[in-house]
Amino acid sequence: MSSAPSSAKLTRVVGALAEASGMRAATLNELVRIGDAGLLAEVLRITGDRATLQVFEETMGVSLEEPVVREGSPLAVELGPGLLGSVIDGIGRPLGDLATLTGDFLLPGANAPTIDRARRFTFVPVVARGAQVQQGDVLGTVLERGGFEHRVLVPPGRQGIIAGVFGGERGIEDVVARLADGTTLGLSQRWSVRRPRPSAARLDASRPFLTGQRIFDFLFPIAEGGTVAVPGGFGTGKTVIEQSLAKYAEADVVVYIGCGERGNEMAEVLHEFARLKDPRHGRAVLDRTVLVVNTSNMPVAARESSVYLGLTIAEYFRDQGYRAAVMADSLSRWAEALREIGSRLQEMPGEEGYPTYLASRAAKLHERAGRVTCLGAPKREGSVTLISAVSPPGGDFSEPVTQSCLRVAGALWALDPELAHQRQFPAVDWHTSYSLYSDDMGRAFDATVDPDWSKARGAVLDLLQRDAELREVASVVGPEALEDKDRLLLQAAAIVREVVLGQSAFDPNDAYSPPAKTYRLARASLDLFEAGKVALGRGATFAELELAPVRRALATLRDAPAGDVEVKAAEVKARIASLWRGARSEAGGTS
Template sequence: MSMHKGIIHRVSGPLVVAENVRGVSIYEVIEVGEERLIGEAIGVEGDKAIIQVYEDTTGLKVGDPVYPTGQPLSAELGPGLIKSIFDGIQRPLPVIEALSGIFVRKGVRTTPLPRDKKWHFIPLVKPGDKVVEGDFIGYVNETEVVKHYIMVPPGINGVIEWVASEGDYSIVEPIAKISGKEVSMLQKWPVRRPRPYKEKLEPREPFITGIRVIDFLFPLAKGGKAAVPGGFGTGKTVLLHTVTKWSEADITIYIGCGERGNEMADALNSFIKLIDPKTGKTMMERSIFIANTSNMPVAAREASIFLGITLGEYYRDMGYNILLVADSTSRWAEAMREISGRLEELPGEEGFPAYLASRLAQFYERSGYVKTIGSAERSGSLTIMGAVSPPGADFSEPVTQSTLRLIRALYALDVNLAYRRHYPSINWLTSFSLYIDNVTEWWSKISREYPYLRERFMKILQRETELEELVRLVGADALPVEDRLTLEVARIIREDFLQQDAFSLVDVFSHPVKTVKMATIIDKFYEKALEAIKLGVSFEKIRGMKIRERIARMKHIPFGDNTKEFDSILIEMEEEFKNLREES
């Protein structure tokens, strides 16, 4: 550890060059100025260090002191993370508000996790037990819905010499001694270093979001990585908020990276009020927020991303399924571009640094479905969804293209769909998922027809796009009746199946069983209509069928154990088609 202090040689916005700091290492935390602003060494040359400062550098001047700490930027891990709201360097914003008001004053310091709060610890081991890294020592009930397991820290193995009895302890009090080493509930972990695991597994279960276009057409797997690119106003934030609120994740981590403050405020307010249907408690009981809004120092955007992924890995190691949402990685890339420019590095495409893709990979590659460390067999997953904000909805720009090489599911938001009030505005022609083969077996347990239904829906939607060119030239009435039926069924799929209401408590989340039943009904309608046309029934009569209204409204049927209403739609459809055939 470098104990001597250096001095500032140069200041350029969030970038500081210090001298007389020989011995510092890359990514070492360095405190800058008399107010000891938090910074991180991103370059070293001789006795000089290049520091990106995660706080406002206004007022710094040449000759001010810097203080190397010898430690990397680390996250505090332990009970108290859930329900917290942190900034990019894990300062708890509610505590800072009490200390300095509604604006974050530079240099303000507080511990990320409270040292005075007592947690009721229940041991799971006894003296004499052999333990390895990742084993559970005990647990505390962090919230009413999250059981927080206290794990043996990575790198520690041995025999339990002593363990605390059941009772109330702070996170810094020892709760066990393992081969001479005392262990507390508090751990620290460098945010840029991935946490260890036994094995990364190929995902086999879908990550259910409740959004039909994702779950049914372009499924995301547990432990998967997906990107949501879209232009301004296409609904990226609403989509990510919806996924965060309603998906089947055990714990959600929402990173507001360079986004507008009102969006974070809206998410926070809704999470505090919204009741989780699975637990009956508020969504905050299983959520962590990292708020690094657009008016906060740009360099801290990178810290917020790596802080969030470290917290996600920590809970993954307990065996939980974690969802991490980053909104938006483009703002992080813009911060990299600014720092790179101030470093006078050779710019890459559109001014972004040459290491843009590798830095994005360091984030996305920490997702996964893994066997966790520990003597017991358990698995956990960390799923990442990152928003991308390409200027002018141009998907050929560097951030989108670099992200495309890393992710396995893309949900491309379409400006035209958004302007038509089609939510979610995911374009089914440009989106894709490479997890379809992984999750088909799971979906087939709900319905053996899933692969057939998905393929048929995609063919109908693609055929609609081809026919639209002809419709513009000759009009719909000039098309063969089978093609007119295809256009009508494609409209049913778009408006009555893919489109959802984000403000409807019934339609905002679609259970997989309900989704398959809806798809089956639409497919049966198409089959029966084709048969009727071959028997001479006119297309106008098919389009005017009463059952069409029930199909259009089936998305608003509350899903539960009783699925008779879906069955009654099929029965009524069969009767109406039978009457049409008899009339013809």
């Protein structure tokens, strides 16, 4: 809805910022097209007839006096079938279509709708003529690739009596229902990215968000609809964690936001996700994924918007009654985009040059996660879980972005370069990480996996704590000077680190660990520790304990294909039973 030809013209261009005159009628956050090429920009400030704009595309070569055209609406994203499996940039343009338009390199001014206009979807209505519909009601469904049922909803703010409903082959812009007042409803709807989508009620976090990663599910679990910050210096494995979760976490839909990260990584994600199967549904991981991509060399303003765009898409799937997960990699780049734009606006800087509204923006962003009762009928629940990587400069967590996220996130998975150097992956520091959801989630795991889950978790945490204390002592007196029971503890902790906390993202059998396997490995490691203590109590010396074979058996169990698990578990048990040759047969396996 571009307005009448205006006299608006550019009066300044610097970096991602532009200024224009003749903008008296503009509104804040309104979209405009600038220059002869029609680059997309957003109004940030209005003073008299002057407006300050942030430009979502590269501004090199844009001249003063080029025209500015108002679009009349804020930045919005098209939501509908066809989103799953797509790769879009920070303002919602599909990158594949942009390549068709401008070739291998991204050039400004290209334009393509988020969802392919040529695609046809089979719409199956579930409402009939004469039905009264409210906002959020399911109008009908579309079956997407991989068997995903896409629910077409009455957009927020709309209601009325169905005057006509049109099933069958539909394009994304086609009308699928008409209300008595003449309003038409389509397969898709648009929503302004900076505004959270409404829901009927917010629910508490009571169900675990299964990540398939042992250290998270067992030690620092998060809830469906929860938020977690994952800070870590470079090389600590943030991206590998985000990717592992995107592949294996129990979510119906994953929105992966590559915010200011590497181009090769995005190519890798695309390649991998198309090839990999979701372990639970057997469909390609890409078929449940929407990729929002703004690599570090793409325009900085679109980096700021990419996070909101991704969250809006996740909320849309939440509103259909699905469990959506958002992987934001990384929020530091989002914050830096705020800083860059704020500094060009000559705003008064806060800490480390970041704008003073960094904390409040970060809080608002996190609050878009949550588990809700969706609007409309039939009654359903949905969730948005937010896993955000943070890249603190120098790995120092006291910096403003990490701190702003920690104040609002429900959990911290702190990555440690020391562990990464030891190649202990995921390099999650178990001493500083925490989860505010752990008690609730513990109860849930006790009920669904094993009644002993929480107790075992407590025992492992205790073991790791004592391990840290003992290692400090050992670094002064040497490990040889420790008592046998302490040396046993150090070994048991090393085994827990290796087979429970350590997990290879690249081993096809170990990349995803179901909770039952996680529990089994933790339990077996604790059993070994107990058996060792019993043996020492009966007169064994540490040197007599045959720990190495148990350790190898545990590692084999960890890496065993699903079919071999029982055999390998029996082997572990047998090895624990023969831990000490001097032991009577019942020495092992007691707990």
